[in-house]
């Protein structure tokens with residue numbers, strides 16, 4: 001895809017209905033030959049709309065009005081470009097715990113959680129958050145993660161987590177204001193609820209920071225998994241990570257994880273982690289597939305706000 005197509009597709013498929021501001025910006029960039037030329041000089045992985053818009057927000061630039069956004073971005077291009085070259089999209093969405101919870105709660109307890117592509121590790125605290133599935137409340141903490149669950153009974157109790165560790169190429173530290181500012185900038189402008197959730201989940205993680213290790217999800221996984229305590233069920237999991245990993249490395253990771261003891265939970269879009277015989281997704285929005293040990297179980301929405309289990 002050309003950069004113009006990437007921005008147009010982002011506007012139509014990802015931002016439409018979810019962020020009017022980013023939809024406007026992305027359509028405007030898609031038609032702007034000068035901005036496209038600047039973006040075209042970046043490596044392909046650095047041209048993404050999410051990265052550009054988050055960097056401009058981080059620097060304090062405007063993202064509501066396409067003309068003001070253009071003026072700011074073109075006028076400050078050296079600073080914008082420098083941030084885009086060094087940063088990556090690392091959105092950390094605690095809400096995804098809501099789709100993991102039914103699987104985690106059904107495994108033999110207690111659990112040793114190992115998340116690959118953990119970002120700041122906010123998905124490593126599924127036992128600390130509360131959940132609202134329809135009118136059922138599970139747990140009593142903060143934030144309360146809302147999820148529309150179809151075809152599955154909400155778990156009766158929270159999992160018992162005795163160990164939590166994360167692996168990431170660039171782990172973020174929620175106790176560092178600069179890392180927290182980047183996580184905040186990655187949340188889309190209109191998503192105030194998600195911003196509040198980020199703050200609440202970051203407070204949970206900051207109170208008991210997880211073991212976060214800098215490393216690659218395939219090469220460094222066995223070493224970290226070996227540190228999990230005996231007597232707990234090892235659960236390696238990942239959500240919205242594999243789209244950032246080249247295809248051959250995804251296969252290498254799957255081979256490594258299949259060779260480990262314990263269980264493997266994946267929550268990824270089927271273009272990067274395919275399964276045979278999936279049913280049609282329940283709508284046009286981009287869905288991920290929740291899977292346990294390679295068996296697909298449910299369609300999920302990207303921030304954990306809904307899941308539809310397969311019949």
Ligand SMILES: C[S@@+](CC[C@H](N)C(=O)[O-])C[C@H]1O[C@@H](n2cnc3c(N)ncnc32)[C@H](O)[C@@H]1O
Pocket residue numbers: 088089090091092093094096116117118119120123167168169170215216217218238239240241244245
């Ligand atoms: C979009 S974030 C998702 C974070 C978290 N899993 C969540 O759902 O909130 C993807 C994360 O994967 C990490 N990542 C990408 N490639 C990786 C690799 N090869 N090894 C380890 N981490 C990787 C990125 O640094 C980033 O923090």
